Amino acid sequence: MPLTAELYDYLIAHSAERDPVLSELAAETLTRFPAAAGMQIGPEQGTFMTLLTQFTGASRALEIGTFTGYSAICVARGLSASGKLTCCDVSEDWTSLARKYWELAGVADRIDLQLRPALETLQAMPATETLDFAFIDADKTGYIGYWEEIVPRMRPGGAILVDNTLSHGRVIDPAADGRVTLVLLPVGDGLTLARKHG
Ligand SMILES: C[S@@+](CC[C@H](N)C(=O)[O-])C[C@H]1O[C@@H](n2cnc3c(N)ncnc32)[C@H](O)[C@@H]1O
Numbered sequence: 001m002p003l004t005a006e007l008y009d010y011l012i013a014h015s016a017e018r019d020p021v022l023s024e025l026a027a028e029t030l031t032r033f034p035a036a037a038g039m040q041i042g043p044e045q046g047t048f049m050t051l052l053t054q055f056t057g058a059s060r061a062l063e064i065g066t067f068t069g070y071s072a073i074c075v076a077r078g079l080s081a082s083g084k085l086t087c088c089d090v091s092e093d094w095t096s097l098a099r100k101y102w103e104l105a106g107v108a109d110r111i112d113l114q115l116r117p118a119l120e121t122l123q124a125m126p127a128t129e130t131l132d133f134a135f136i137d138a139d140k141t142g143y144i145g146y147w148e149e150i151v152p153r154m155r156p157g158g159a160i161l162v163d164n165t166l167s168h169g170r171v172i173d174p175a176a177d178g179r180v181t182l183v184l185l186p187v188g189d190g191l192t193l194a195r196k197h198g
Pocket of ligand 1: 039040041064065066067068069070071072088089090091094116117118119137138139142
């Protein structure tokens with residue numbers, strides 16, 4: 001069934017109410033960075049990510065591609081009380097807005113922002129199975145490299161989300177990776193959800 005504008009409005013209207021902090025963040029992102037604002041995830045994806053983080057009981061999470069911090073708030077809110085989210089980005093400008101809204105959302109103390117190429121941050125992380133949740137949403141050419149660094153660091157049963165997997169073709173070949181079970185969902189422009197085998 002094609003997702004028309006009317007159906008999308010219906011979908012939003014029948015999902016969780018939008019949080020005022022997230023709505024303000026989306027509005028300020030559009031005002032300050034109009035050319036880049038389309039990179040932000042949609043509200044239904046944000047709620048989905050909070051629920052998924054809660055369902056998996058995640059306490060150790062990772063995000064590759066933070067922009068102005070919308071998805072990071074959604075993940076951080078779903079973490080357990082002592083949870084931590086490592087955010088990777090290279091833009092001081094965009095993430096300065098993220099820091100402002102992380103304070104407003106009350107999640108700043110659970111987020112560690114690493115401002116350098118994500119591959120460097122990943123390679124500096126312990127090579128043990130410590131991550132419960134990971135979200136890949138950065139430069140598309142880097143996806144395979146991020147995937148290969150992330151999968152060995154996921155705990156068995158951990159969840160990996162990969163964004164834009166319909167609009168950017170097959171960034172991950174499920175048949176070629178026996179370490180995960182994977183589904184491509186029609187959320188946004190394609191959202192792949194993978195579970196590392198337990
Ligand atoms: C699609 S946006 C992320 C959107 C964000 N998840 C949200 O919900 O608002 C992609 C981000 O990846 C960042 N990025 C691009 N190349 C990167 C790299 N090599 N390492 C880390 N971040 C990178 C960009 O600066 C940009 O903020």
